[in-house]
Amino acid sequence: MLKSISLSSVAAAALALLPVTAMAESPTVKQIKERGTLLCSGHNGSYFGFVEVNDKNEWKGLDIDLCRALTTAILGDPTANQIVPLSWAQRFPALQSGDVDVIIKATGWTMGRDTELGLQFSLPYFFGGTQFMAHGELGITDAKDLDGGTICVEAGTTIERIAANYLSTIDVEHTMVSYESAAELRAAYVANRCDAFAGWGPNLAVLRATEIDNPDAHVILSDQLSSEPISAAMRQGDEEFVDVVNWMLAAMLIAEEEGVTMANVEEMAANPPNPKVARLLGAEPGMGERLGLRDTWAKEMLAAVGNFGEVYDRNLGANSPYKLDRGLNNLWSHGGVLYAPILD
Amino acid sequence: MAAATADELRIRAKRRKIIIQVVLIGVSLLAVVGAVTTARTNLEAQGLTSGFAFLERGTGWDYSFSLVPKDISDPYAWTIFVGFLNTLFVGFIAIFLTTLFGFIIGTARDASNIAVKTAATVYIQTFRNIPLILQLVFLYAVLINLPGPRQAMSMGDALFLSNRGFMFPGLNVSSGVALTLLLVSLALGVLLIWRKMPLFTGLAAWIVGSVLICLVAAFAFRPEGEEMFSIPALQGLRFRGGITIPIELLGMIVAITLYGSAYIAEVVRGGLSQVPKGLTEAGQALGLTKAAIWSQIKMPMALRSIIPPLGNQWIFMMKATTIGVAIGFSDLFYIVSISITQSGQTLELIAILAGAFLLVNGSLAIFTNWLNARMKLKAH
Numbered sequence: 181m182l183k184s185i186s187l188s189s190v191a192a193a194a195l196a197l198l199p200v201t202a203m204a205e206s207p208t209v210k211q212i213k214e215r216g217t218l219l220c221s222g223h224n225g226s227y228f229g230f231v232e233v234n235d236k237n238e239w240k241g242l243d244i245d246l247c248r249a250l251t252t253a254i255l256g257d258p259t260a261n262q263i264v265p266l267s268w269a270q271r272f273p274a275l276q277s278g279d280v281d282v283i284i285k286a287t288g289w290t291m292g293r294d295t296e297l298g299l300q301f302s303l304p305y306f307f308g309g310t311q312f313m314a315h316g317e318l319g320i321t322d323a324k325d326l327d328g329g330t331i332c333v334e335a336g337t338t339i340e341r342i343a344a345n346y347l348s349t350i351d352v353e354h355t356m357v358s359y360e361s362a363a364e365l366r367a368a369y370v371a372n373r374c375d376a377f378a379g380w381g382p383n384l385a386v387l388r389a390t391e392i393d394n395p396d397a398h399v400i401l402s403d404q405l406s407s408e409p410i411s412a413a414m415r416q417g418d419e420e421f422v423d424v425v426n427w428m429l430a431a432m433l434i435a436e437e438e439g440v441t442m443a444n445v446e447e448m449a450a451n452p453p454n455p456k457v458a459r460l461l462g463a464e465p466g467m468g469e470r471l472g473l474r475d476t477w478a479k480e481m482l483a484a485v486g487n488f489g490e491v492y493d494r495n496l497g498a499n500s501p502y503k504l505d506r507g508l509n510n511l512w513s514h515g516g517v518l519y520a521p522i523l524d
Numbered sequence: 525m526a527a528a529t530a531d532e533l534r535i536r537a538k539r540r541k542i543i544i545q546v547v548l549i550g551v552s553l554l555a556v557v558g559a560v561t562t563a564r565t566n567l568e569a570q571g572l573t574s575g576f577a578f579l580e581r582g583t584g585w586d587y588s589f590s591l592v593p594k595d596i597s598d599p600y601a602w603t604i605f606v607g608f609l610n611t612l613f614v615g616f617i618a619i620f621l622t623t624l625f626g627f628i629i630g631t632a633r634d635a636s637n638i639a640v641k642t643a644a645t646v647y648i649q650t651f652r653n654i655p656l657i658l659q660l661v662f663l664y665a666v667l668i669n670l671p672g673p674r675q676a677m678s679m680g681d682a683l684f685l686s687n688r689g690f691m692f693p694g695l696n697v698s699s700g701v702a703l704t705l706l707l708v709s710l711a712l713g714v715l716l717i718w719r720k721m722p723l724f725t726g727l728a729a730w731i732v733g734s735v736l737i738c739l740v741a742a743f744a745f746r747p748e749g750e751e752m753f754s755i756p757a758l759q760g761l762r763f764r765g766g767i768t769i770p771i772e773l774l775g776m777i778v779a780i781t782l783y784g785s786a787y788i789a790e791v792v793r794g795g796l797s798q799v800p801k802g803l804t805e806a807g808q809a810l811g812l813t814k815a816a817i818w819s820q821i822k823m824p825m826a827l828r829s830i831i832p833p834l835g836n837q838w839i840f841m842m843k844a845t846t847i848g849v850a851i852g853f854s855d856l857f858y859i860v861s862i863s864i865t866q867s868g869q870t871l872e873l874i875a876i877l878a879g880a881f882l883l884v885n886g887s888l889a890i891f892t893n894w895l896n897a898r899m900k901l902k903a904h
C-alpha cells in the first residue's frame with residue numbers, strides 16, 4: 181500500500197514537471213495524413229444496416245458513417261476514405277497487415293480478439309443481442325406470451341443456446357426447431373411453421389424490412405436475451421489512435437446529448453449555449469491539440485455526418501427501412517447504455 | 525533344379541497365404557495406430573482436448589423431436605441417445621411402410637391390367653430417379669405452407685392437419701406405456717413370422733392382436749377419472765391432447781416411404797418375374813383365385829429371391845434418415861452434427877455416429893440372414 185502510494189506520487193510529480201505539449205502523434209494518424217486517405221473495412225456484399233452498397237453503388241450504413249466521421253476528424257474531408265471490401269474472416273488479417281487502418285464492421289469485443297489477436301477496442305458504440313421476432317397476428321409483445329409456441333433458430337449457433345436458456349429461465353413451454361441452413365430457417369418462419377424466430381436483433385430488423393412481404397405484420401419482441409458490445413478494432417500498440425477513435429465516438433454522443441445536430445452545428449458553434457458545447461465545437465481551444473488534430477474537427481465531423489442519434493436513425497432506426505428501436509443503443513439519459521467520457 | 529513335389533508346392537502355397545495374411549493384418553494395425561497417434565499429437569499441438577468426458581456435460585441447446593422426456597440441461601450422452609431413438613423410430617416406420625407399399629406396387633407392376641401396370645411403372649420411375657434430398661426439401665416446402673394451427677384443416681374435429689403437424693386422437697397413456705405397446709406389437713409381429721403364419725392370416729392376427737393389447741392398456745393405464753382416448757384441441761398457440769406427428773417427422777416418413785417403396789417395388793417385381801410361369805398356370809388349372817395364386821404360389825416362391833436385396837433396402841432406409849438435417853428433424857446425424865459445432869469434439873462424435881450405424885445396420889443384416897435361412901426351401 182505504502183509502496184504504491186509513493187510510486188504514484190512520484191509519477192504525479194514527474195508528470196507535473198513535464199512541459200505541457202501536444203501528445204505524441206499517433207503513427208497511424210501520421211500515416212493516414214501522409215497518405216491523404218483513411219482505409220476502412222467494407223464488406224464483400226451488403227451487411228444491411230451496417231455496411232451496405234446502395235443501388236448507386238455507394239457505400240452506406242452505420243459503420244460506413246462512422247468511418248466518414250473518423251475521416252472528417254482526421255483529414256477534414258468526409259470523402260477522403262477508401263472502403264476496402266473484406267469478408268468476415270479477412271478483417272483481422274487485413275488490419276494486421278495494414279490493408280485497413282481500422283475495422284468498423286459490426287465487430288464484437290471479445291477477450292480472444294483483445295488478447296490473442298493483438299487488437300485494441302474502442303468504446304462500444306452498439307449493443308446487439310439475441311431477440312425474438314414473431315408474427316404480428318398472434319398479438320404477442322414479449323416472450324412470456326410464446327407459451328406453447330414453436331420457435332425457429334439457426335442450428336449450432338450461440339443464439340440457439342441463449343434462446344433455449346432464456347425460455348427455460350422464464351419457464352415458457354415451447355418447441356424449438358433448429359435449421360442448419362439460414363435459407364431454410366427463413367422459409368420456415370415466413371411460411372408460419374414457427375410462431376417466433378430467434379436471432380441477432382439487427383439481423384431480425386433487416387430480415388423484416390428486406391425479405392418479408394409485409395414488414396408491419398411482424399413484431400420484434402421487447403425481450404433482450406443477451407447483449408454483445410460492438411466496437412471499432414485497431415492494432416495493438418497505438419494508444420493515441422485509440423484515443424482519436426474513442427473521442428470521435430464520444431463527440432458524437434456529447435453532441436446528441438447537447439442537441440447539436442447536422443442542421444444547427446454552425447449556429448451552435450457561433451453562439452455556444454454552454455462552455456462544454458463551446459469546447460466541443462472548437463469555439464474554445466482544447467479539443468484538437470490534445471489529440472493531435474484541429475480544434476474544429478468535431479464541428480466539421482458533425483456537419484458532415486451528424487450526431488450519433490442522427491447516424492443511427494438514418495441507418496438502422498426510424499428513418500431507415502429497418503425501423504430498429506434504439507433500445508439499449510440510446511443515450512444513458514434516455515434508457516440506453518451509451519455514454520461518453522467527460523469532456524473537461 | 526529338381527522339380528518340387530506336389531506336397532512341397534502345397535506347403536509353399538500355404539506359407540505364402542499365411543505371410544500375406546500376417547502382412548495385411550500388420551499393415552492395417554499400423555495404419556490404425558498411426559492415425560490415432562497422429563490425431564492425438566495434432567490435437568494436443570492445437571490445444572484441443574480429446575476424450576469422451578464431454579458426454580457428461582449438459583448441452584444447453586434444444587431440438588425439435590424426442591420420444592422421451594428431454595431438457596436443455598441433459599448431458600450430451602442422453603441427447604445423442606435421443607437422436608439414436610429418433611433414427612430408429614423413423615427408420616423402422618420407414619422400413620415397415622416401404623416394405624408394405626413396395627409389395628403392393630411391385631405386385632401392381634406385375635399385374636396383367638395395363639392401367640395398373642402403367643401407373644405402377646410411372647410411380648417407380650418418377651420417385652426412384654429423383655434424389656431423395658430433393659424430394660424431401662420439396663415436400664417440406666409444401667408441408668410448411670399448409671394452413672397454420674388456427675386455420676388447421678380438420679376432419680370431424682378429431683383429425684387436424686396444419687403446418688405444425690398431423691394431430692389425431694390417441695390413447696390416454698404416458699409415453700413410456702406407449703413405447704412399451706409399440707415394442708410389444710413389434711414382438712408380436714416377429715413371433716408371427718417366426719411361427720411361419722400364412723401371410724393374410726398372420727397380418728390379420730397381428731392387427732387384431734395389437735389393437736386388443738392397446739385397448740386393454742388404455743383401459744388399465746389411463747389417468748384416474750379420465751377418458752380412454754385423448755382428443756386434440758386448439759389451445760393458445762398449439763394443439764394439446766391427442767398425438768401430434770410434427771411436420772418434420774411427417775415429411776421424413778412420407779419422403780422416405782415414397783422413395784424407398786419405388787426401390788422395394790422393383791425388388792418385388794424382380795422376384796415375382798423369376799417364378800416359373802408353369803407354377804402360375806398350374807394354379808389357374810386348379811381353379812385357384814388370383815389372390816390365392818399370389819399368396820400361395822407366387823409370393824412364397826418369389827420371397828426367396830426377394831429377401832436378400834430387400835435386406836439391402838432396409839439398411840438403406842435406415843441410413844436415409846440422415847437427411848433429417850435438411851429440414852430440422854432431430855435424427856442421430858442432426859444431433860451429432862450440432863454437437864460437433866457446439867462442443868468441438870469432432871472425432872469422438874463421428875466415431876459415435878459410425879458406431880451407432882454399424883450396430884443398427886449390422887443387426888439388420890443379421891436379421892435378414894436369419895429371415896433368409898428361415899424362408900429357404902428345405903430341399904434345396
